[in-house]
Amino acid sequence: MENFNVDTLVIGGGIAGMQAALDLADQGFQTALVDHEPTIGGKMITLSKVFPTLDCCSCITTPKMSSVAHHPNIQLLTYCDLQSIQESDSGFRVAIVQKPRYVDAHKCTGCRKCEYECPILIPNPYDRGLGAYHAIRVPFSTAVPQTAVLDMDNCILCGKCEKVCPTQAVTFTQKPETFEVQTRTIVLASGFELTPLEAKKEYGGGLLHNVIDPLMMERFLAPTGPYGRVLRPGDGKEPTSIAYVQCAGSRDQSLGVEYCSRVCCMYAIKQAMLISGALPMAEITIYYMDIRTFGKGYEQFYQNAQAMGVEFIRGKVAAIHEDDQQNPVVKVELTEDGRVVERTHDLVVLSLGMVPSPGSAGILELPLGDDKFISVPAPNARPCHTTRPGIFVTGTAMGPMDIVDSIISASSAAAATSAYIRAHQNGQASPKPQEEAVYA
Amino acid sequence: MPEKKISNNETPSSEKVRVGVYTCHCGGNISHVVQCERVAKMLGKMPDVVIARTDPSFCSDSGQAVIEQDIKELGINRVVIGACAPSLHEQTFRNTVTRAGLNPYLYHHVGIREQDSWVHPNDPEGATDKAIRLMAAGLAKARLLTPLDPIRLKAEKHTLVIGGGVAGLRAALDIAHQGIRVTLVEKSPFLGGRMPQLESVFPTDEEARQLLNKLIQEVTAEESIKIITQAEVTGLSGYVGNYNISLTQHSRGVDGVTTEALMAACTQETPDEFNYNLTQRKVIYQPYPGCYPPTPAVDWEHYDGKPLQVNGKPFHLKDEPHNIELTVGAIVMATGFDPYEPRQGEYGYDQIPEVVTLPQLIRILSRIPKGEPLTWNGHAVRDLVLIHCVGSRELDGVNQPQADGQVNNYCSRVCCTASLHTAIDMRQRFPNLNIYELYQDIRTYGRGHEEIYRRAQNAMVRFVRYHGTELPEVLPAPAGDTHPVLVRVKDYLTRGKEIEMGVDMVVLAVGMMPRQIDDLVKMLKISRGTDRFLLEAHPKLRPVEMSVRGIVLAGTAQGPMNIQESLSAASAAAAKVAVLLGQGQVELPPFVARVDESKCNGTGACVEACREEGAIAMQTFKENGREIRRAVITPANCTGCGACVGACPNRAIDVQAWTLGQYEAMVDAITMEIPAILENVS
């Protein structure tokens, strides 16, 4: 990989990163988008449908991924890690490592012949480990780029993939490659992780197979999910009683996560509605402390869910244990009528919250807020500016937010970034000269 | 998108039509109901269809690649895609087709999600049948498609920002930073909107006016921003890239020289809106010290017209409104919000003097000097109740509808945090004050907001949880009670026990209502949602754009937001404007009327039928020595509504890509009996 210059380096290929990159590239700025995963799409690509419109998620994400891939002003750098960053006179010099795919990205056509030939099955992280894929694979059918990647840690080097590849793209000898990008600005969109399923021991500490995280449920609801339908992972039963435990990973000082994660109420309600569609006989209960459906159209969404028969019970679930049928039993006080009950469900979804993705913040030497997300010193004046001039932050890297807010935040970061570039031009290449206008 | 070359737009009509038909599963949205494979199989048997495929999602990169490949390898020259609504991905597929070297208008999009699978979830058979018909109709149309070119127009690199509140100011500044000229128009005589009425803002506890002044300074320092106050949009024509705007600006009424004398001479008073009518101000006024512009202005609406006595001489204040015309490429709607005004008697509002709204309380608090106790209505306030969700989260059948018959069933997003923030402030300033918050759910969702909730708890603010179906009651206390007002509520943290609080002041945390901008909405032909706020084109694909191209949204005109969110939305709006106007040109779809010269004999019916200004006109041509009157279209002004098509007695006008011939073919295909379709196939 050659070194090259860009106007902006966007870190993170989730929805916020893609939107920021597109908004900047559309204005004519040379943009590089770097992601440590072998495909862009972030967390959003693994979701089923999105609230409150219930659009299918891939209908929103995949075209954006495609636009990013085809945009003449965007250079896509997948499966790359940031190594270091140095301030230079015209911005930043960023060293990036291209991790070896063991597949020549230029030769690979994404035909997946290698994948079908590979004998090893490994847990598929895009299915939260509940589905499987092979040690060499295209991450998922809509991945961008459609390039296979080999997991050397789970490879027996049998060479079958190499043999079957029609374009001789498999190269076991690839090595990490380091290259440098000279950029004038950086947009950090490194996203979030779920609070770990294991964090709260009262909820089984991740050991109960039928107590799952919400992204698992997203996969069950997505047509491309591991089972192609909603089944509980403990024994493949189609659940008839499903419970959501709200604030299972937020607003809980016993976990060290004190803030509200902002999206859990809505995704729980959304999933409840989708489950009602997929399993019309299922009873769905949402245990909550406060329902926070604050966004545009969200309150109506909540009321619709109530009308559909989703049961809302105010009370923080204190503990979950398993009965001898693998059924999770929740213990909760129904605070509205003051009774303590133990209720048995087939499946419990812990509405886990958001914690910042580890990584980039440290390399960029950005200070963190009390909540460990990137600190934004002047939220009421410059909501996307970090403490370092020329580095902007957007999306869930700066705190929990939903997709709509992430997209708006991304566009706003794009505006801040382009304003910064224009203000610090130093006689360097400005956006591409405009074409002569054509009159109708 | 920057220069996308449109090539191969000269597909000769004689060329053999080769259609590719693609039925999308839409990630299950369609395939869960419609048997897509069957649709594809049926369509595959129809004439001219070269290939019929299905895919989990054609909009994905791999899906698009399939289509591209077919065009290149199978020589497909017409593309029919059955998928979601065209509003979502028509553009996506246009780009796909273009990339493959085909004219983008040789592709037709059939909405079999919104029009079929979503509306017939319980009738898979019927839905599949319907999908086949819709697709067959699409195919019939696609056969008749001709290559078209988009209309490219020079775009004015100039933006109109309507509204001088924090969102408007931010949007103006960010747009100016992208090298685009801005005219900021504000209805009132002063900038700042609602923000200066706040004191300290959460979560940073900064001074609202200080923050705002910084922003105003930046805006006023920017040469490419022109600020016009006391002005309203009174006329609008044109289209994206070239909107012609008429503004009417009122006089400020005072000029620099006599300002102070005039202010001194002015005696007429009127309720001060800045303090939510709690106080009086003169009709010549500055809302607050340090406002911008600093020059006072005359409140023409309330001015009684009587001359002032200045230095013993009568002085007449006169409003001489004048018009300003400008051409802009885009419009930013930053018209803001109004606090919900409770109706008389709602929680005792406007009946019991102890009942005020939260915005009023903030003004009241700002007027109490440091160290002095809180008094209201002539007595010390020891106990105070804040009621949440007033004018928000209302329920049909529980809350009384407003004048327009609606209830505000949305959440206003900011009131929870604002109430708690104010409560903390009060507990700090008046340590003996006891505060109750009556809430349904505490929605401190934002970054640092939960911390505010915690601070309020640590400050011993009391919380009482009511149900939206059983609202609290505010009553005057019987004589001899320790407090003037009683608040009764069923507390759902105490098993619904009915409790009562004696209080000295009741504060209603009122929600947000959109500004009254009916005229603008009509003029711009933009849409509002059921909540009456302005409606974005799509909450995720185009969250700050309206469906009318060139009009973008900033701040609370779109829905309740706090300051930080307004700023973000405003900056996002600026980014969209920059993308739209940055290239200096815009592309309009070619779906405009076209006159078939051979058929037009100049009846003029089309001109009469046309609703757009300057879209169609009669012109006289000399042909073979004869003078012929014929209709001529100005594509830029035509919206493609088709009114002229219906009016023409000679079928001489058609809308491009939506011609009568195409419609007829579609209708024939859609009404064909299924056996007939099959026959047709065999």
Add this chain to the structure above:
Amino acid sequence: MTQRVDPNILTELKAFGAMGIEKCTNCGNCTAICPMASEDEHFPRYMIRLAQIGMKDELLGSKELWLCYNCGDCSETCPQQAEPANFMAAARCYAVTHFAPLKIGYLFCRTPLLGGFITVLMVLFFGIFFYGERQTVATDSLKLFHFIPRDLVHNAGLAAMILIGLVSLMTIFTMLVRIARVNNLSFRNFFNGTRMNWVQAFWEAVVVQSLAQKRYREKCEPSQNSVKWYFSKWFVHAATMWGFLGLLLATALNFLLDILGVKATGTFVPLWYPTRLIGTLSGLLFMYGVMVLLVKRWRSADKAHSFSRPSDWIFLILLWLSGMTGFIIEIALYLPGAPLWGYWMFIFHMAVSLVLLLLLPFTKFAHAIYRIVALYVHALKPVAKPVTAPASAD
């Protein structure tokens, strides 16, 4: 019935040591995690709520306060770190203050200095009293009941017993009255149990739960961290309680033997003599329990012991002193000759033990009374079921 909110109760309870309780958002985690809470007895959340809106009568009239064994699970898992266990302890202190006559408990719950001072004063008073009544010192062997006349000791003990008996009855009565009022019961309900005979309830409360500590044993051990059995909450508490009861029994038996003329109090007996043996073994058990409890409090070992009220300390210290002095006396008894300090220690022991008994209704010790009553009412569950029906139907 509409009730007027009293905002002052919570503030008052904070002064009783309910630190952090203002952070409570009523999420219900504490009640759900509580091993003692059940369908009908829901606490701590509901107790906290009563305090938040100032429902003083309901709070004081609740048996739930006394069903809590302070295992600390609620505080351990509280999402807000509002320390509900702490609140319950404070509320019990508050209740003790209200139930016992003359609000003497207030001193011991709220004012560490004054409470401690009064305790010391009382000990001094009895010390001086016994010192004033002392007789000759025997030097050949320790003849304690010659030093302080046997009858005097017996009479003082009897008087103290009668006094605290009366006071305890009063406090029990006050508590029952409140429970009755809050639950809309008549006082007779407590004795004509419908489904469960009140004798049975008594058996359940006194023997099964209080002596055998069934619920404590079964429910109050933290499930997560495995503690050695001899450090388990239940064992430490049981050691203290049974040790104390054993000592009481030994004393009573001695008294009985004296009345029956089998053996005069204070005559020398070998270590294996039944009453002596019971006393020594109980004493060892007792000292072990008290020591562990003291160390736990001192180290704030867990959430349940993170905060201590003066009343907790005074009670524990008195227990420790009485146990410790008892052992020193026993050592003196078996030493050759009659060390003089044995006599002084005896005076001190008498004074401390008397004060311990006298403070029974006013310090943390009072839980021994109230918990039995609460457990009794609990055992009468069908009668005591709250008649204020939940306002919300499902």
Add this chain to the structure above:
Amino acid sequence: MSDEQVSNVSRGEMLKSLREMHAASVEQTQALLREQKQMQQSICQIIRETPKTVPEIAAEIGKPSHEVLWYIAAFKKYGIVVETGKCGDYPLYQRAKETQA
């Protein structure tokens, strides 16, 4: 090892040296593969003739049901098993028609 070297040695030798380089992970993965093969054999054998639910399969081969489900999901994805209806709340799975031995 540079590209030049690779082209000079035979493919077999290259793989061999690579295997040495990744000895630990290869050995681990080979063990995993054996387990997977065995699992696949025993599962497929059970459901070759009659479709069964996950708990039934798990009971027959004596493995935890969540593990069996993981394999079933994987096999289903790659076309080795198919779903053939339901037994109560549990879907039934059967070996797909084999295209090759």
